[in-house]
Amino acid sequence: MKRTKTVILLVVIVACFATALIYLWQKNQEDPVTYATESPSEQTIVVKTMATGNIVPKEEVLIKPNVSGVIQDIYIEAGQYIKSGDLIAQIRVIPNVSSLTSAKNNIASSKTALETAKINFKTEESNYNRQKALFDKGVISENEFEGIKNTYLQAKQSVEQAQINLTSATQNYDIIKTGTTSGLGKIAQTQVRATISGMVLDVPVKEGNQVIEANNFNEGTSIASLADVKKMIFEGKVDESEVGKIKEGLPLEITVGAIENQKFDAVLDYIAPKGEAENGAIQFEIKGSIKSIDSTFIRAGLSANASIILDKAENVMAIREALVQYDRKTKQPYVEVEVGDQKFERRDLQLGISDGIFVEVKGGISKSDKIKVWNQIKGIPSYAQNN
Structure with a gap:
């Protein structure tokens, strides 16, 4: 019995030793690790934050009657261009x-x-x-x-x-x-006229509807809303985590969901001094004036996104941010540059702005240097090998 246990133990030891030899032999047969390299490229790096909102008229005017009564006739419809002074509606007065x-x-x-x-x-x-x-x-x-x-x-x-x-x-x-009297002529109070030139955005009343004049106790009934659709603004909101990064005067790039492949330049004009709680987060209202939309008709109320450009560097030397390593002690950024066949040396970097993919390099390497892809995953090709 004791002899049998000794034999089994020896067999196990021999098996383990053989397994170790086979593993070392297979390991020795694998190709040595070969690191891919990438060279710096010229990039335009833009640092931006996003805001969602809508396109609205810069000035929307609500037309209200001077007297209370019933709409007798309406002479306009939504989408129509009218001039200041044009007749909008006629009111029949029901006296008190x-x-x-x-x-x-x-x-x-x-x-x-x-x-x-x-x-x-x-x-x-x-x-x-x-x-x-x-x-x-x-x-x-x-x-x-x-x-x-x-x-x-x-x-x-x-x-x-x-x-x-x-x-x-x-x-x-x-x-x-x-509602009128002799001598009033065109300023008869039963005649509702446009106060500005522009497009009719909405006519919320119909013939036969009762309307109330604006006074100290009532804001009155809106008969129509007018606006100059060539003067539109972006109105949106940004999160409290981003509001500290922006300021008035920053450029915006507006993209409208309903208008494909087109961007509109704008300028950030307004940041609300007070935020409002929405879905558990504090949101701040912003407004930006769109510079020129003469060739494109943008309907009021369309949803849009605004890219707020925080910083921009055009045509600068840059590398992928994934190539940058950081010293564990000093936190100094550096890369490994190829100096021979699969031989690399450390080069400390002076970095500029980053958009999360590319980072600007202000010093430490040249455009001809080949940078080690130190974190390349085995079996997956590099982003750009030996370029």
């Missing part, structure tokens, strides 16, 4: 009973005031004529006559003012009842 009664009472009061002023004027006119005859004969002094004359002129002015008040009360009654 209380306001109408008050206006009637004002007319009656104005008529009474006018009659009273006329009677007073006739009395003062008769007195003035008598006193003037006495003044002409030298019976009364000039000072006394001047006082009588002033009273006469004041009575005459009171009649004129009372007539103006009656006319105003009558016009106010007509406006309350019909």
